[in-house]
Amino acid sequence: MSIKTDRSMSFTDRIHPLLISTLFFIMGIIAAAHTLSFVALSFLVVSALGITLLFNQNGKRGALYLAFVIMLPFTIGFCRYTHVTHSYFTVKQLITDRSFDCTGWVSENSSQLDQKRFKHKLTVTLTSITLPDKTVVKTPYTLTFYLLQKPLCKPGDTLSIKNITIQAPKLKFEHYLLKESSLGTLFLPNIDYTCLSTAPYSFARISADNKQRVSTALTYKLNKLTHTLFCTIFLGTKPSNTLYLTSVKELFSYWGIIHYLARSGLHVALIVMIWSLLLCWLPLPYYFKQLLLMSLIGLYTILTWSSISFIRAFVTFLLYKFCIFHSRPSHAVHILTLTTLGILTANPLQLFFLDFQLSFALTFALAWFNEIKIYYKNSKTIEATT
Numbered sequence: 001m002s003i004k005t006d007r008s009m010s011f012t013d014r015i016h017p018l019l020i021s022t023l024f025f026i027m028g029i030i031a032a033a034h035t036l037s038f039v040a041l042s043f044l045v046v047s048a049l050g051i052t053l054l055f056n057q058n059g060k061r062g063a064l065y066l067a068f069v070i071m072l073p074f075t076i077g078f079c080r081y082t083h084v085t086h087s088y089f090t091v092k093q094l095i096t097d098r099s100f101d102c103t104g105w106v107s108e109n110s111s112q113l114d115q116k117r118f119k120h121k122l123t124v125t126l127t128s129i130t131l132p133d134k135t136v137v138k139t140p141y142t143l144t145f146y147l148l149q150k151p152l153c154k155p156g157d158t159l160s161i162k163n164i165t166i167q168a169p170k171l172k173f174e175h176y177l178l179k180e181s182s183l184g185t186l187f188l189p190n191i192d193y194t195c196l197s198t199a200p201y202s203f204a205r206i207s208a209d210n211k212q213r214v215s216t217a218l219t220y221k222l223n224k225l226t227h228t229l230f231c232t233i234f235l236g237t238k239p240s241n242t243l244y245l246t247s248v249k250e251l252f253s254y255w256g257i258i259h260y261l262a263r264s265g266l267h268v269a270l271i272v273m274i275w276s277l278l279l280c281w282l283p284l285p286y287y288f289k290q291l292l293l294m295s296l297i298g299l300y301t302i303l304t305w306s307s308i309s310f311i312r313a314f315v316t317f318l319l320y321k322f323c324i325f326h327s328r329p330s331h332a333v334h335i336l337t338l339t340t341l342g343i344l345t346a347n348p349l350q351l352f353f354l355d356f357q358l359s360f361a362l363t364f365a366l367a368w369f370n371e372i373k374i375y376y377k378n379s380k381t382i383e384a385t386t
């Protein structure tokens with residue numbers, strides 16, 4: 001009986017509704033980002049009808065399926081993109097070409113020693129903006145300063161910054177700033193700031209101090225070329241002196257392997273594999289080993305700089321472990337789809353940038369073709385046994 005059921009199930013029947021919902025969530029983001037022409041709108045309608053008919057061959061799915069799997073995700077994607085962009089440009093319109101004060105906490109205070117002028121980078125996550133008319137606007141966005149003098153503050157400190165003026169950037173760069181949730185990047189000799197409070201035990205300060213401690217320790221233990229490679233590949237950041245990085249990039253470009261310098265999900269997979277092999281030798285319960293492995297990967301995430309591909313791999317890893325702890329079957333396509341939906345819900349602007357597109361599209365293509373291979377392999381096995 002089970003064999004007949006498996007043989008009667010087509011490949012399209014195996015496609016989870018979550019995948020269809022994610023596709024139409026993405027369509028909703030695209031529809032909100034671009035003014036829909038008649039051709040684009042017709043394409044969306046025909047696609048919706050085609051997919052509905054494809055999954056309604058046996059009459060099992062009707063109007064509710066159309067509403068919850070197609071129309072609702074499309075509407076949510078449209079509204080989410082609209083809300084994110086509207087909130088950002090509302091604040092941006094209030095401060096562009098106007099002097100304002102702001103309050104926020106330091107998320108980064110680093111130095112790039114090989115730069116000629118603006119060597120010091122200060123990133124502040126804002127909590128509020130005070131306009132010239134004393135109106136206070138709450139905001140979650142960031143401001144990045146490149147300064148001649150390094151400010152005497154540390155990550156986690158709360159600052160009050162006076163007399164900031166932001167000019168309107170170019171359109172393409174403004175979309176990048178929106179994706180990064182940044183109001184702007186300023187190059188200044190110094191800033192007029194006051195430290196309102198210091199948080200010596202904040203997560204931001206502990207994370208930044210440990211990152212700096214690891215990078216500094218490796219500077220003394222590795223030669224400059226090895227340190228440059230280690231920082232770019234395993235730490236996900238540029239070294240303080242990028243002289244060797246330029247020559248390494250040129251060499252890697254010549255051989256067509258410059259993408260190896262960008263830390264990706266492959267590095268997470270390699271670290272997980274190495275730690276899993278080492279933990280196999282410890283006489284510990286299985287679930288304790290899994291918790292220990294998750295803790296080690298979490299520590300590695302805290303001590304390094306993240307990228308979109310690294311976040312994808314880390315979230316995917318956590319979802320796999322969640323399935324293990326709850327004794328649920330794991331499926332690569334389903335987990336990747338859920339990861340995509342979560343990241344785009346948090347930041348729909350990621351969809352329009354190449355790093356997200358390459359990372360997710362290539363990974364999804366590999367998982368999808370692997371699923372097709374497994375399906376047809378199982379189909380041949382079933383036919384051989386009947």
